[in-house]
Amino acid sequence: MNEIDYSKWYGSKFCPVCVKKLEDDDLGTREVEVRGRYGTNKVESSVCKECGSHALVFQSPARFVLISFIISIMMSGLFFFLKLGAENISTMDIYVVTGVFVLATCAIIAILIHDRNKSKDVIKKLESTN
Ligand SMILES: [Zn+2]
Numbered sequence: 001m002n003e004i005d006y007s008k009w010y011g012s013k014f015c016p017v018c019v020k021k022l023e024d025d026d027l028g029t030r031e032v033e034v035r036g037r038y039g040t041n042k043v044e045s046s047v048c049k050e051c052g053s054h055a056l057v058f059q060s061p062a063r064f065v066l067i068s069f070i071i072s073i074m075m076s077g078l079f080f081f082l083k084l085g086a087e088n089i090s091t092m093d094i095y096v097v098t099g100v101f102v103l104a105t106c107a108i109i110a111i112l113i114h115d116r117n118k119s120k121d122v123i124k125k126l127e128s129t130n
Contacts, residue, residue, distance in 0.1 A: 006058075009058050010063075015053050020126070027049065031045075058116065
């Protein structure tokens with residue numbers, strides 16, 4: 001099997017259901033309700049016009065590492081902010097909070113990896129039909 005050159009797909013959007021690359025004309029937006037602290041916010045999300053599935057974006061490895069790095073930094077920042085605000089914190093609490101933050105960071109990165117693998121699957125199918 002030929003190696004797939006993924007670099008030409010960097011930044012492309014895909015529909016995992018229709019298995020195709022989404023051009024600007026194929027993209028629609030859907031309002032997704034996100035429950036926040038101050039009530040419900042509506043966030044626009046890119047979707048496939050044909051089936052309404054959430055569009056996947058295939059990031060380049062450099063960008064992917066950068067996004068993972070920013071998430072880790074944000075999580076550590078939040079952690080230190082909480083630690084500063086809490087007085088008389090026990091060692092046990094620190095372990096628990098650290099565990100929660102590490103898990104949350106891993107979960108977000110796992111979702112990113114999952115989306116990336118889904119995009120790769122779509123690319124593989126697209127390349128094999130060419
Ligand atoms: Zn679709």
